[in-house]
Amino acid sequence: MxxxxxxxxxxxxxxxxxxxxxxxxxxxxxxxxxxxxxxxxxxxxxxxxxxxxxxxxxxxxxxxxxxxxxxxxxxxxxxxxxxxxxxxxxxxxxxxxxxxxxxxxxxxxxxxxxxxxxxxxxxxxxxxxxxxxxxxxxxxxxxxxxxxxxxxxxxxxxxxxxxxxxxxxxxxxxxxxxxxxxxxxxxxxxxxxxxxxxxxxxxRFGQWWRRTLRGGYAFAEGAFLHGAAPERHWRRESRRAWFWGLGIPLATLIATLAVGWSGLVLLLVYPLQVLRLARRGSGSPRKNWLLAFFLVLGKFPEVLGQIKFLLNRFGAGKAALIEYK
Missing domain, CATH: 3.90.550.10 (Spore Coat Polysaccharide Biosynthesis Protein SpsA; Chain A)
Structure with a gap:
């Protein structure tokens, strides 16, 4: 002992x-x-x-x-x-x-x-x-x-x-x-x-989604508390979620309204990012592709978690535990 x-x-x-x-x-x-x-x-x-x-x-x-x-x-x-x-x-x-x-x-x-x-x-x-x-x-x-x-x-x-x-x-x-x-x-x-x-x-997919959403919430709250220099706690993770989870969809919407359906070409950055991540993987091809796909897809629940934090912090929302099982 x-x-x-x-x-x-x-x-x-x-x-x-x-x-x-x-x-x-x-x-x-x-x-x-x-x-x-x-x-x-x-x-x-x-x-x-x-x-x-x-x-x-x-x-x-x-x-x-x-x-x-x-x-x-x-x-x-x-x-x-x-x-x-x-x-x-x-x-x-x-x-x-x-x-x-x-x-x-x-x-x-x-x-x-x-x-x-x-x-x-x-x-x-x-x-x-x-x-x-x-x-x-x-x-x-x-x-x-x-x-x-x-x-x-x-x-x-x-x-x-x-x-x-x-x-x-x-x-x-x-x-x-x-x-x-x-x-x-x-x-x-x-x-x-x-x-x-x-x-x-x-x-189940729903469990993964909620766990990833919780991660996004944690990124936002961590950056809010300690995001200033020199720590810059979770600022990079938060920005990535906003860029991939909301920035590109908004840019695509604006481009589509401005130039028509050809604006949807911006969405090609998602499969290209999956390809880039899969090629960097060290496992089997199947595992690399699956992991790359979910890493990119995960930016959507992450940004929803960030939005949830902002609503709770500055709106009428109330923080509640986000459980996945």
Whole structure:
């Protein structure tokens, strides 16, 4: 068992995925806290049977994963006053054997690093193109990084010093936290070691669309909060979404009104972009074409997510969780 380490697991109705997650953590940390957000599948009792302390969120307060993680951290810190490190993990993930001691050893050897994460993999990448895209999305460069994802080991004192996650963010809370940590002089690091197995269970187009829309929302909110120099957080991603998801369609409409149907030739930039991305791919031809197609198509839900953020921020809209499963 690693000493001074607590774990915060969050979830709702994860069923066997949560059971697998908790089983992978058995005997690895001094304290495990499970934060439940209104499960109806017996997750709460399952977690208690596994020896975890359970926090049941007040669901009359708008839910966010950020708020759940903050409440989990508060609980684990109260139960373990000598807490030095906290591993955050989603309830649909299984922690790979050996990850926690390796990550803890890295933080102890690198006092300037506040957050360390490893390789998150999709459990069933070949069940759907959407699962495969998740797996590739998480295959990021190792070494010093700008951000982590939902699974990571953090220094408890660094996390507390910046007041944890912003509880009002419905997406993108981990990169936003890392922006504030790096502004305080801390570093974020990604190791090449395997960290977690994730079960996206994303097999339908509608799930992919909503997840991508949520990503666009996160880009817009991240740019709004930290888009100024020198950080320029997610400004490039936001601009790409506006260009491909709205700029080209508007330009095509204007051109068509001005010169007739020949203005539709502007739409050829989409298949050309798919071709360009597919030729850059390193997988099989079929996989390269599919990934390229969805990368281009994804700009449309991304720009809708950006618009949704603007309506919520400056209009009468109200931020609400965007879930895909």
């Amino acid at each position: 690693t000493t001074g380490v607590g774990v915060v697991v969050i979830g709702r109705n994860e069923g066997s995925r949560l059971e697998r997650c908790l089983r992978s953590l058995a005997g690895l940390a001094q304290q495990i806290v499970y934060v439940d957000s209104g499960s109806t599948d017996g997750s709460v009792q399952m977690a208690r049977n596994a020896g975890a302390e359970v926090v049941e969120l007040d669901m009359t307060i708008p839910f966010t994963a950020a708020r759940a993680r903050n409440e989990g951290f508060a609980c684990v810190h109260r139960l373990l006053p000598q807490l030095r490190y906290v591993q955050f993990v989603d309830g649909d993930c299984e922690v790979v054997a050996g990850w926690l001691p390796r990550a803890q050893a890295f933080l102890e050897a690198q006092p300037e690093v506040a957050v360390v994460c490893g390789r998150r993999r999709e459990r069933f990448p070949h069940h759907s193109i959407y699962n495969l895209m998740c797996d590739l999305e998480w295959d990021t460069p190792t070494g010093e990084a700008k951000a982590c994802g939902g699974d990571s080991l953090m220094r408890a004192d660094a996390f507390a010093a910046v007041s944890g996650f912003r509880p009002d963010l419905i997406a993108g809370e981990e990169p936003e936290l890392c922006v504030r940590l790096r502004a305080k002089g801390w570093k974020v690091w990604r190791l090449p070691e395997e960290m977690t197995l994730h079960d996206a269970a994303m097999t």
